[in-house]
Amino acid sequence: MQPFDYVAADSVEKAVKILIDNSPSARPVAGATDVLNDIRRGLVEPRMLVDISGIAELQGIEITDRGLRIGSLATHTEIIKSPLIKEHAPALADASLTVGAVQTRNMGTLGGNLVSAVPSLDGAPVLMALDALVTIAGSAGREEVALRDFFLGPRQTVLGTDRILVDMLIPKANLGKATSFAKFGLRKGQALALINVAASLHVDAATGRAAQTRIALGAVAPKPIHASEAEAFVDANAPGEETFSEAGRIAATQASPIDDFRASAAYRIELIQVLTRRALSEAYSQATGGPEGR
Ligand SMILES: Cc1cc2nc3c(=O)[nH]c(=O)nc-3n(C[C@H](O)[C@H](O)[C@H](O)COP(=O)(O)OP(=O)(O)OC[C@H]3O[C@@H](n4cnc5c(N)ncnc54)[C@H](O)[C@@H]3O)c2cc1C
Numbered sequence: 001m002q003p004f005d006y007v008a009a010d011s012v013e014k015a016v017k018i019l020i021d022n023s024p025s026a027r028p029v030a031g032a033t034d035v036l037n038d039i040r041r042g043l044v045e046p047r048m049l050v051d052i053s054g055i056a057e058l059q060g061i062e063i064t065d066r067g068l069r070i071g072s073l074a075t076h077t078e079i080i081k082s083p084l085i086k087e088h089a090p091a092l093a094d095a096s097l098t099v100g101a102v103q104t105r106n107m108g109t110l111g112g113n114l115v116s117a118v119p120s121l122d123g124a125p126v127l128m129a130l131d132a133l134v135t136i137a138g139s140a141g142r143e144e145v146a147l148r149d150f151f152l153g154p155r156q157t158v159l160g161t162d163r164i165l166v167d168m169l170i171p172k173a174n175l176g177k178a179t180s181f182a183k184f185g186l187r188k189g190q191a192l193a194l195i196n197v198a199a200s201l202h203v204d205a206a207t208g209r210a211a212q213t214r215i216a217l218g219a220v221a222p223k224p225i226h227a228s229e230a231e232a233f234v235d236a237n238a239p240g241e242e243t244f245s246e247a248g249r250i251a252a253t254q255a256s257p258i259d260d261f262r263a264s265a266a267y268r269i270e271l272i273q274v275l276t277r278r279a280l281s282e283a284y285s286q287a288t289g290g291p292e293g294r
Contacts, residue, residue: 001039008051012058012137015164018050020139024161028052030073031107033100034116043155058111058166061085067172072111072165077102079110089170091179091198092126098183099123101190111165114150117157120219124151125198126181128216128224130174138163148216151223177202177212178287180279184271186262193219194263195271197251199279201234203287210239210284215247220255220272227251227276234280244280248273 009015019026027046029035030053038044052058058073061082068088070079076096079085085093099105099113099122113123114134124147132147136159147168150157159165179200185191196218201210213234215227230251237243257268284290 001042002045002047004039004046005048006051007048008054010054012052012055012164012166015050015052015055016137016139016162018048019162019164022048022050026050027161028115028164030058030109030112031075033104033108034112052164058164063088064169065172066169068170068175070110070168070170072114072167073109074111075107075109076100076105076113080105088175089126089130089179091129091181091200092123094181095122095126095183095196095198098181098185098193098196110168114147114168115157115159115165117151117153117155117223119154119222119224120193120196121224122183122193122196122218124224125196125216125218126179126200127168127170128226129179129198129200129214130170130177131214133169133171135166135169136163137166142166144169148226153222156223174200178283180282180286182275182279182282184275195219195257195268195275197272197275197279199276199283201280201283201287203239203284208239208288210234210287213280215251215276215280217251217255217272217276220257220268222256225254227254229254230276239284241277241281244277244284245273247280248276251276 026048029049059071076099079096080093110123136143177200181198183193183196198216201213213231218224230247234247252269252272257265259265
């Protein structure tokens with residue numbers, strides 16, 4: 001491990017300036033649960049770590065006139081405990097609850113989770129299913145992008161090496177939207193996802209049809225994806241187990257899961273089908289106040 005400098009920034013602007021001045025060999029650090037492992041394993045070799053964990057602007061979970069704003073430094077534990085998340089986006093707490101063990105959840109941030117951009121990250125599917133937006137700060141100021149456009153590939157995002165993820169926004173129209181998260185790992189606890197999926201939908205009160213269905217999948221491709229054909233299929237057909245099963249089958253055709261020591265690609269395809277069906281079914285039950293409604 002090569003030696004590196006450490007500097008703490010107290011504002012987003014200062015952090016961005018330090019990153020730019022030392023690009024590409026400086027790296028932000030938030031909870032450090034990922035980045036220190038990456039350094040130990042030689043996956044990254046920064047010459048400087050820029051500690052952003054004390055920046056007040058990156059903290060907090062609050063309702064604004066545009067929706068639910070989650071600062072990038074919100075830890076998984078804060079998300080699990082937040083009354084606002086519980087009220088407006090409880091599936092996000094379900095996802096955070098599956099991350100590592102309590103120590104990792106106490107330190108690890110949702111922003112760090114997204115920026116890590118490993119295909120199996122658990123923070124992305126629910127936010128993608130709720131059409132979340134993210135704010136990015138760089139030399140040109142602030143920019144807002146859809147989370148679905150944030151990931152470029154394994155460990156790669158649109159941030160590059162000199163920008164900061166400021167916050168995530170769940171738009172007002174999607175607060176309280178019925179959403180379900182499902183994850184399958186090789187153990188019940190402390191397991192990375194073989195597959196994770198989030199499904200969200202509204203139900204048209206007059207027709208009983210699902211509308212604005214979203215299905216976001218992780219660990220099935222180099223980056224988290226939307227199963228857009230399956231989403232459209234659910235909206236176009238009468239909701240029920242048959243439609244949700246077929247949507248699972250369609251979702252699997254949009255994925256390109258890997259074959260590795262943890263599971264075969266064929267097994268992962270099977271998991272996509274099953275988990276997508278379950279997530280849709282649970283989201284529909286929530287929306288209609290059915291047995292699994294919250
Ligand atoms: C034992 C263990 C179990 C784990 N289990 C899971 C799991 O089940 N599911 C899961 O999804 N993850 C898991 N993780 C991964 C990790 O804990 C999470 O991804 C965590 O949320 C990362 O947050 P962090 O604040 O610690 O990130 P850091 O380690 O501080 O940073 C991660 C990356 O993001 C960058 N970064 C951080 N914040 C910002 C920002 N605001 N702007 C720009 N760049 C930023 C850093 O430069 C770095 O590249 C596990 C990790 C460990 C050690």
